[in-house]
Amino acid sequence: xxxxxxxxxxxxxxxxxxxxxxxxxxxxxxxxxxxxxxxxxxxxxxxxxxxxxxxxxxxxxxxxxxxxxxxxxxxxxxxxxxxxxxxxxxxxxxxxxxxxxxxxxxxxxxxxxxxxxxxxxxxxxxxxxxxxxxxxxxxxxxxxxxxxxxxxxxxxxxxxxxxxxxxxxxxxxxxxxxxxxxxxxxxxxxxxxxxxxxxxxxxxxxxxxxxxxxxxxxxxxxxxxxxxxxxxxxxxxxxxxxxxxxxxxxxxxxxxxxxxxxxxxxxxxxxxxxxxxxxxxxxxxxxxxxxxxxxxxxxxxxxxxxxxxxxxxxxxxxxxxxxxxxxxxxxxxxxxxxxx
Amino acid sequence: xxxxxxxxxxxxxxxxxxxxxxxxxxxxxxxxxxxxxxxxxxxxxxxxxxxxxxxxxxxxxxxxxxxxxxxxxxxxxxxxxxxxxxxxxxxxxxxxxxxxxxxxxxxxxxxxxxxxxxxxxxxxxxxxxxxxxxxxxxxxxxxxxxxxxxxxxxxxxxxxxxxxxxxxxxxxxxxxxxxxxxxxxxxxxxxxxxxxxxxxxxxxxxxxxxxxxxxxxxxxxxxxxxxxxxxxxxxxxxxxxxxxxxxxxxxxxxxxxxxxxxxxxxxxxxxxxxxxxxxxxxxxxxxxxxxxxxxxxxxxxxxxxxxxxxxxxxxxxxxxxxxxxxxxxxxxxxxxxxxxxxxxxxxxxxxxxxxxxxxxxxxxxxxxxxxxxxxxxxxxxxxxxxxxxxxxxxxxxxxxxxxxxxxxxxxxxxxxxxxxxxxxxxxxxxxxxxxxxxxxxxxxxxxxxxxxxxxxxxxxxxxxxxxxxxxxxxxxxxxxxxxxxxxxxxxxxxxxxxxxxxxxxxxxxxxxxxxxxxxxxxxxxxxxxxxxxxxx
Numbered sequence: 001x002x003x004x005x006x007x008x009x010x011x012x013x014x015x016x017x018x019x020x021x022x023x024x025x026x027x028x029x030x031x032x033x034x035x036x037x038x039x040x041x042x043x044x045x046x047x048x049x050x051x052x053x054x055x056x057x058x059x060x061x062x063x064x065x066x067x068x069x070x071x072x073x074x075x076x077x078x079x080x081x082x083x084x085x086x087x088x089x090x091x092x093x094x095x096x097x098x099x100x101x102x103x104x105x106x107x108x109x110x111x112x113x114x115x116x117x118x119x120x121x122x123x124x125x126x127x128x129x130x131x132x133x134x135x136x137x138x139x140x141x142x143x144x145x146x147x148x149x150x151x152x153x154x155x156x157x158x159x160x161x162x163x164x165x166x167x168x169x170x171x172x173x174x175x176x177x178x179x180x181x182x183x184x185x186x187x188x189x190x191x192x193x194x195x196x197x198x199x200x201x202x203x204x205x206x207x208x209x210x211x212x213x214x215x216x217x218x219x220x221x222x223x224x225x226x227x228x229x230x231x232x233x234x235x236x237x238x239x240x241x242x243x244x245x246x247x248x249x250x251x252x253x254x255x256x257x258x259x260x261x262x263x264x265x266x267x268x269x270x271x272x273x274x275x276x277x278x279x280x281x282x283x284x285x286x287x288x289x290x291x292x293x294x295x296x297x298x299x300x301x302x303x304x305x306x307x308x309x310x311x312x313x314x315x316x317x318x319x320x321x322x323x324x325x326x327x328x329x330x331x332x333x334x335x336x337x338x339x340x
Numbered sequence: 341x342x343x344x345x346x347x348x349x350x351x352x353x354x355x356x357x358x359x360x361x362x363x364x365x366x367x368x369x370x371x372x373x374x375x376x377x378x379x380x381x382x383x384x385x386x387x388x389x390x391x392x393x394x395x396x397x398x399x400x401x402x403x404x405x406x407x408x409x410x411x412x413x414x415x416x417x418x419x420x421x422x423x424x425x426x427x428x429x430x431x432x433x434x435x436x437x438x439x440x441x442x443x444x445x446x447x448x449x450x451x452x453x454x455x456x457x458x459x460x461x462x463x464x465x466x467x468x469x470x471x472x473x474x475x476x477x478x479x480x481x482x483x484x485x486x487x488x489x490x491x492x493x494x495x496x497x498x499x500x501x502x503x504x505x506x507x508x509x510x511x512x513x514x515x516x517x518x519x520x521x522x523x524x525x526x527x528x529x530x531x532x533x534x535x536x537x538x539x540x541x542x543x544x545x546x547x548x549x550x551x552x553x554x555x556x557x558x559x560x561x562x563x564x565x566x567x568x569x570x571x572x573x574x575x576x577x578x579x580x581x582x583x584x585x586x587x588x589x590x591x592x593x594x595x596x597x598x599x600x601x602x603x604x605x606x607x608x609x610x611x612x613x614x615x616x617x618x619x620x621x622x623x624x625x626x627x628x629x630x631x632x633x634x635x636x637x638x639x640x641x642x643x644x645x646x647x648x649x650x651x652x653x654x655x656x657x658x659x660x661x662x663x664x665x666x667x668x669x670x671x672x673x674x675x676x677x678x679x680x681x682x683x684x685x686x687x688x689x690x691x692x693x694x695x696x697x698x699x700x701x702x703x704x705x706x707x708x709x710x711x712x713x714x715x716x717x718x719x720x721x722x723x724x725x726x727x728x729x730x731x732x733x734x735x736x737x738x739x740x741x742x743x744x745x746x747x748x749x750x751x752x753x754x755x756x757x758x759x760x761x762x763x764x765x766x767x768x769x770x771x772x773x774x775x776x777x778x779x780x781x782x783x784x785x786x787x788x789x790x791x792x793x794x795x796x797x798x799x800x801x802x803x804x805x806x807x808x809x810x811x812x813x814x815x816x817x818x819x820x821x822x823x824x825x826x827x828x829x830x831x832x833x834x835x836x837x838x839x840x841x842x843x844x845x846x847x848x849x850x851x852x853x854x855x856x857x858x859x860x861x862x863x864x865x866x867x868x869x870x871x872x873x874x875x876x
Binding site: 076189 | 396406478485535538539556588598601603766776777778779795
């Protein structure tokens with residue numbers, strides 16, 4: 001169905017590459033704008049906070065022996081790029097982004113890029129696991145809810161997934177640790193060693209993720225299920241399975257992709273609780289530590305990286321719209337097609 | 341047969357000794373008594389020791405985080421060692437030492453045959469490079485720099501003889517030389533940048549750093565050929581343990597659950613509320629009060645009502661320290677009875693001065709012209725008796741104090757801030773009082789806290805008599821004479837309520853019963869050198 005539509009447009013519109021460029025360039029610019037705006041807002045907020053970030057980070061390492069000597073503090077400020085006028089810090093640090101330079105952590109003295117590079121794969125592993133498990137479970141529940149009879153049974157099934165978001169990740173994580181780590185000894189309670197260490201934190205995060213997926217999936221599926229074409233398909237006597245897979249799920253895909261994009265953005269930055277409970281080195285825990293220590297360079301680094309992930313995911317989702325839904329593509333593809 | 345009988349005896353003996361040491365915590369008899377562990381036959385000598393937070397920086401000279409210092413203590417040794425029970429200073433890497441009468445120069449003779457784990461020898465030049473580097477690190481190594489105050493240089497006589505010189509009398513250096521903060525690192529480590537040193541250090545210790553993955557874990561392994569333990573240790577030669585893994589477990593319930601399930605052999609910072617869970621024979625608890633100034637209200641007398649000595653004394657009398665200890669402290673701990681903790685050398689018992697006396701507090705205030713207002717808070721000239729405490733930890737302690745002071749008509753306001761803002765307040769002097777403790781292993785901690793010339797002056801007092809005594813103790817080499825001055829200082833500080841102690845913070849660690857021989861050094865850091873797995 002999609003393939004002929006594409007051919008038609010290629011033939012009638014200008015070059016296909018030009019059309020794709022017209023479609024993509026504004027979105028890429030939008031993507032860059034999001035990163036810049038996030039950086040700027042975060043910079044303003046961090047610098048508007050009272051208190052001295054160098055002193056805060058120093059006290060993390062120095063404890064009750066922290067020096068408050070102004071001369072020594074000034075020397076450290078210069079070392080961490082926190083001296084000089086604010087506009088200069090803003091410009092220098094922002095331009096540094098294009099060189100892949102996120103500065104140096106005040107609390108640990110390590111390059112922020114290294115710290116994020118170390119933590120990111122650990123977070124990504126859990127996030128991908130949670131996304132896949134959450135997606136599959138939500139899908140299973142959606143289909144189950146759609147086909148469940150009688151009505152009270154359907155109500156029961158649709159009532160289960162919201163629990164995933166009602167129970168805080170902190171609690172579900174500790175319950176999983178008590179049962180599967182300390183009780184049964186199947187999975188480690190902490191650390192980042194291999195796939196086994198991903199399972200429990202992944203499931204903990206899959207619960208709210210799956211619950212949100214389910215809300216969107218089920219709404220879309222029940223909408224589609226009530227639509228005329230499904231009524232027609234049912235009337236034609238198609239098997240229930242064929243109707244569900246070919247018509248209902250397919251039409252529910254578009255809103256679902258939007259929510260997947262949002263969820264990836266959430267998982268990239270929202271794993272703090274799970275990473276703390278499971279003692280995993282990841283972006284979330286890095287952020288918590290950095291905020292507690294007022295390690296502004298790391299906070300800025302994390303904010304920028306999460307903004308980039310979010311912007312890129314949004315870009316990809318927008319692109320996928322064009323592939324999945326021909327209407328979107330035609331509308332955005334080129335004015336010529338529409339006007340002629 | 342003999343073997344199992346010995347083991348059975350030990351099972352009985354260890355809880356008994358642990359119990360006794362808790363009772364005798366004031367005298368601090370924990371330590372060498374139960375360090376006679378011997379490794380069990382056919383038991384792997386590898387343990388997992390869950391620590392409470394990322395050490396952030398492994399370099400013991402730069403950090404003052406307990407977690408990092410506990411690890412650093414295993415990696416390198418100090419020039420001298422101090423008996424935590426008696427305060428006596430004994431040789432370690434230095435076989436002999438001599439202190440000049442004016443406390444401005446310390447001469448050392450290094451022990452023969454000591455090498456760093458990279459194979460290089462410990463020489464006078466390396467020691468000099470260590471001290472020079474600490475001074476160059478400045479604010480990044482503030483605790484170590486405190487011990488080296490007035491450092492004028494190290495004069496190297498030959499490979500094993502050197503003299504550390506100070507521009508002014510430095511009484512705390514001898515004691516500082518026993519701490520891990522002045523632990524010695526190899527020439528390469530010392531020459532590295534401060535950031536690199538945080539990631540990897542080479543020392544002379546019984547263990548060698550194997551790996552450090554920030555926020556994940558630290559691994560150390562036994563140093564082959566180690567043969568220079570101090571006489572305070574339970575044995576000589578190599579450590580018993582082959583390796584120690586330190587997973588970083590920030591969540592306390594995961595640490596305690598993991599100790600119960602056997603995932604961890606030892607855990608750091610057992611929450612006080614969980615203490616009774618681990619007081620059975622299946623576990624050992626290790627408790628020691630941090631030396632130095634206990635958790636206290638440290639007063640700024642230059643502002644507001646706290647300039648009035650009667651008000652300060654009323655606050656001190658209005659605190660029921662035993663109740664605070666029951667509510668917020670460890671079972672193994674005791675209420676503070678001086679402005680130094682019971683584990684600090686030089687501590688004197690001032691229990692009478694610091695006794696709870698709510699009526700006395702009210703009398704003091706009324707005699708000072710305060711009248712009880714309608715809301716139950718004293719007031720004078722229309723001003724309510726409100727004081728604010730600025731703190732960044734131990735909120736529960738301050739809340740308990742707040743409730744108690746409310747009952748005697750004093751309104752205590754809590755200003756909980758981040759650690760950075762806490763030190764920011766110190767830098768600007770904008771606070772009524774600070775709620776915190778100061779961990780140091782020498783009574784000189786009071787000078788650090790209160791002297792007008794101290795770089796980390798928290799308590800702001802204008803008392804020439806006290807200042808004179810604080811300086812005098814720091815220049816007195818004679819131990820007995822100094823003790824007299826230190827006792828007088830504690831009396832003055834407690835009586836005039838410049839520092840109002842609230843709680844002795846206890847380091848509380850736990851292990852399963854099969855792991856024995858964990859000991860505290862004089863600064864309440866851990867030694868794992870004598871630690872052994874006696875059974876699975």
